[in-house]
Amino acid sequence: MTKRIFFTLSMFLMLINPASAEVNIVATLPWIGSIVKEIGVDKVNITALVKPNQDPHFIEAKPSMILLASKADILMYNGLDLEVGYLPLIINSSRNSRIQLGRKGNFDCSRYIAPIERHQGDIDRSMGDVHPFGNPHYHLSPKNILNVAEGITQTLSDIDSDNGEFYKANFVSFKERLMERQKKWGDSLGGKKFIAFHRYFEYLAEELGFQIVGYIESMPGIPPSSAHIERLIGEINRIKPDGLLTTAYYGKRETAFLSQKTGVKVIVVPHDVGCREDVKDWFTLMDKVIESLK
Numbered sequence: 001m002t003k004r005i006f007f008t009l010s011m012f013l014m015l016i017n018p019a020s021a022e023v024n025i026v027a028t029l030p031w032i033g034s035i036v037k038e039i040g041v042d043k044v045n046i047t048a049l050v051k052p053n054q055d056p057h058f059i060e061a062k063p064s065m066i067l068l069a070s071k072a073d074i075l076m077y078n079g080l081d082l083e084v085g086y087l088p089l090i091i092n093s094s095r096n097s098r099i100q101l102g103r104k105g106n107f108d109c110s111r112y113i114a115p116i117e118r119h120q121g122d123i124d125r126s127m128g129d130v131h132p133f134g135n136p137h138y139h140l141s142p143k144n145i146l147n148v149a150e151g152i153t154q155t156l157s158d159i160d161s162d163n164g165e166f167y168k169a170n171f172v173s174f175k176e177r178l179m180e181r182q183k184k185w186g187d188s189l190g191g192k193k194f195i196a197f198h199r200y201f202e203y204l205a206e207e208l209g210f211q212i213v214g215y216i217e218s219m220p221g222i223p224p225s226s227a228h229i230e231r232l233i234g235e236i237n238r239i240k241p242d243g244l245l246t247t248a249y250y251g252k253r254e255t256a257f258l259s260q261k262t263g264v265k266v267i268v269v270p271h272d273v274g275c276r277e278d279v280k281d282w283f284t285l286m287d288k289v290i291e292s293l294k
């Protein structure tokens with residue numbers, strides 16, 4: 001009987017205090033949530049602000065996002081200005097001191113990567129939607145993601161030191177799986193040439209040894225003019241690339257038109273975790289990206 005009362009009592013305590021031990025994390029993009037999950041497993045509670053079917057360049061701040069941010073222990077974001085259109089407003093309006101710039105709970109994933117395509121000198125709107133601090137689409141780069149995961153591990157261990165060893169062990173396991181998977185991803189794309197809609201695949205191209213030889217956008221974030229499309233038809237016929245790369249939210253019409261004119265296939269590459277039913281986490285995202293390119 002006493003045993004039973006004791007059991008009931010402990011169940012009750014668990015129920016009234018179910019999530020207090022979890023670190024509450026708000027991530028902007030689904031892939032960030034996926035990496036945090038790898039390291040934090042059941043010690044973290046993760047919400048992503050951006051849906052996997054949204055274009056991450058064009059997100060608007062919503063009251064629901066501010067509410068989520070106001071309760072976050074850590075806000076994790078892509079950085080390199082990808083969220084510049086909505087995140088400063090969310091951080092400001094959240095009145096959450098933990099996630100303000102310079103605090104431990106303000107986690108810019110790009111601090112852990114080596115950016116490519118940094119712009120020197122003046123930038124103006126005539127150059128399109130240029131990211132001055134470098135290409136922000138590094139999430140398909142195993143090399144950089146490993147560093148981001150290490151940074152996440154460090155920050156989780158600092159904020160929730162009781163579980164520091166747990167996070168570190170999960171990072172070791174993450175690293176092992178990443179190394180193992182990289183053997184499979186390999187370099188079978190070496191020598192392949194693609195034309196892409198947006199500057200989205202540059203990090204991966206560098207790591208896997210394929211080339212992006214042209215862009216369908218006339219400038220970053222600027223849809224192609226008909227003159228640019230005309231020029232591209234000539235270029236595609238001359239270069240004969242292995243495919244025209246796009247993601248679900250970019251230039252469907254333009255890529256379909258170019259494909260019809262040149263006979264080169266359109267490859268719709270999955271862009272983030274959850275954008276398709278079979279893309280469940282960052283590892284399967286990478287699997288499917290590479291599969292689609294092959």
Ligand SMILES: [Zn+2]
Pocket residue numbers: 057136137198199
């Ligand atoms: Zn972009």
